[in-house]
Ligand SMILES: O=C(O)C1=C[C@@H](OP(=O)(O)O)[C@@H](O)[C@H](O)C1
């Protein structure tokens with residue numbers, strides 16, 4: 001699907017949007033519910049990633065295809081490996097077959113799991129024969145993806161003796177690990193996280209518990225970007241959010257103050273208000289705790305004609321696409337000068353945006369959604385716009401609600 005995007009007639013927006021549940025909280029909650037069936041879940045994500053997770057958990061044999069969903073791939077690997085009698089081949093999209101999983105496979109093998117690579121060593125697809133995992137201590141590198149750690153933590157309470165993890169190296173995407181531990185605590189599982197050691201106690205059964213998934217903060221980032229690029233006086237309401245969030249991307253409320261966007265909470269609604277023009281012409285952020293916001297922030301800066309230096313981006317090359325390379329190419333199409341290395345991106349201030357651009361999305365929902373708001377500044381074409389369904393299927397409809405021109409070509 002190719003979309004022609006243009007700005008709303010009035011760039012002083014006053015609208016309310018309901019955003020679907022966090023895909024990260026959803027996929028954790030679904031796995032916990034599979035282990036402890038008396039858990040109920042509210043405000044599930046309607047994303048493709050949530051759907052493939054749900055389907056995957058319903059299978060016991062044969063092929064399980066999780067498409068592009070990193071969390072589903074990593075969490076289901078641990079789940080099937082620990083489920084005695086279940087035998088599956090866990091596979092995904094072409095890109096998923098390039099995304100590394102060796103750290104998790106090695107950790108599970110050291111606990112006694114039976115996992116083989118069906119194609120390329122170190123990557124999906126995986127042939128998994130579920131077994132009772134008897135061991136309870138494991139160490140693994142923590143600087144590649146936190147999802148390997150969360151995967152182990154999620155199955156930990158179902159292991160006879162729980163699990164003690166030793167994390168090696170600098171720990172990346174820490175808030176996602178804390179989210180996993182917080183959800184375990186919510187269902188009554190004891191956990192501790194001190195220094196580089198995490199422990200999870202075993203749990204045979206949990207009391208009836210309802211997990212209420214907060215809406216997705218990474219999805220909210222696109223509305224922060226829109227508010228930042230709109231006229232002072234713009235107000236966008238987003239639901240349903242919690243003042244004390246489990247999602248690290250809630251740091252956006254702080255970050256976007258620098259762009260003149262203030263956030264207030266009331267009754268599970270966040271109000272984003274553009275109160276002042278951006279004051280700086282260069283901003284710097286370390287995003288190692290919020291990697292999914294990098295594309296949004298880079299595009300906001302481009303739209304506002306300011307520069308930025310974003311660091312802590314070492315996980316971006318192994319996500320849905322190599323996001324550093326993709327950003328350099330697509331920002332460059334609008335005339336921007338962008339330098340990248342293995343963990344950072346530097347954008348120079350750019351006042352005139354080139355017209356006649358078609359943005360490519362590389363099977364990456366966040367490439368499409370991060371660039372969408374830029375239509376406030378220049379008309380352009382978005383290629384393969386349907387990719388947004390990975391985390392936020394209603395994205396383009398919600399932009400229409402804000403008054404954006406969105407025409408299928
Ligand atoms: O655990 C999670 O739900 C996630 C962890 C992060 O991945 P990394 O830990 O690989 O950075 C994040 O980018 C991803 O969108 C979701």
Ligand SMILES: C=C(OP(=O)(O)O)C(=O)O
Pocket residue numbers: 068069070071072292319320366391
């Ligand atoms: C990196 C992401 O997802 P995953 O790793 O779960 O595919 C994302 O949603 O930005």
